[in-house]
Amino acid sequence: MKLPPRLVPILATLLAAAIAFVYLAYRRDIERELERVSAGSRIAQTACGPIEYAIAGGGAPVLVVHGAGGGWDQGMDIAGGLAAGGFRVIAVSRFGYLRTPLPADGSAEAQADAHACLLDALGIRRAAIFGASAGAPSSMQFALRHPERCAALVLLVPATYVPRPGGAPSVTPPARVEFLFDTALRWDFLFWAAIRVAPRLLVGSILGTPPEVVARASPEEQARVRMMLEHILPVSARRPGLVNDGAVVSGLPRYDLERIAAPTLATSVADDGYGTYDGARYTAEHIPGARFVGYPTGGHLLVGHQEEGTEKIVAFLKVAWEKQ
DSSP states (O other): OOOGGGGGHHHHHHHHHHHHHHHHHHHHHHHHHHHHHHSSSSEEEEEEEEEEEESSSOEEEEEOOOOOOOOOOHHHHHHGGGGGGTTEEEEEEETTTTOOOSSOOHHHHHHHHHHHHHHHHHSOOEEEEEEEEEGGHHHHHHHHGGGGEEEEEEEEEEOOOOGGGOOSSSSOOOOHHHHHHTTTTTTTHHHHOOOOOHHHHHHHTOOOOHHHHHHTTHHHHHHHHHHHHHHHHSSSTTTTHHHHHHHHHHOOOOOOOGGGOOOOOEEETOOOOOOHHHHHHHHHHTTTOOOOEEEETTTTTTTTTTTHHHHHHHHHHHHHHHHH
């Protein structure tokens, strides 16, 4: 159907106004996120290169190692509550995330050594280490490679090895993650738009959490899930780390779990979209004296269990430090 000529300029004006509105909203939001991630952290010049970090609280040190799509800010979102429990939380940006560059060797072993380098630069001899999701491999390697410096090991929905039939991958991304990795997780604008157009899709895929679980959660938990999505922005500053994590996690070997001497707590959720439950339990079963805490529902973000989970971690770390 052909439009009347007199409507064409009107529709063109409306379209231009809509595009301008969307662009201005995007610029406002992305500038806010850029300011947020640049204002709350510091850079340590270490023997392993520059490493970004942030600190909250005081007391016994806990090095928090974020998961895929994160940075120091995700570390604080996940474990910043430990500061209220009496711990000095040190949240690091791993290789390729935000202001920590990606070196030629981005392996879990190299990242573990970088964790030790950061502690050196901060004058910390010994610390507990808290590895979430894709931050678990380097945290476990830290416990193996630097046992004298590891006071305790906490693994939260960890990307870890588990033997599967036919040699299937230990960690299995949810449906559509690969598509989103090559589209929305490549450009800031696309991810910003996806958050506003298809949040349920992102929650179920990238955040590995069943949307129906979030829909039944408290307003506070729903706000936390939304914040976790928003805090993946700016995705462009996290893309190198995401690519590196994909390479590390896709080929996870079995670590020498029996040699981990640090007190260990592993936590996961049966409906985690990334399938970390079996690996977390397997890891706890093979680390001497380790404890496993499992929940039936809550997804990769432990929806409905965040507060309880933090309390369990605080109690575990207090006991671990008392025994040092």
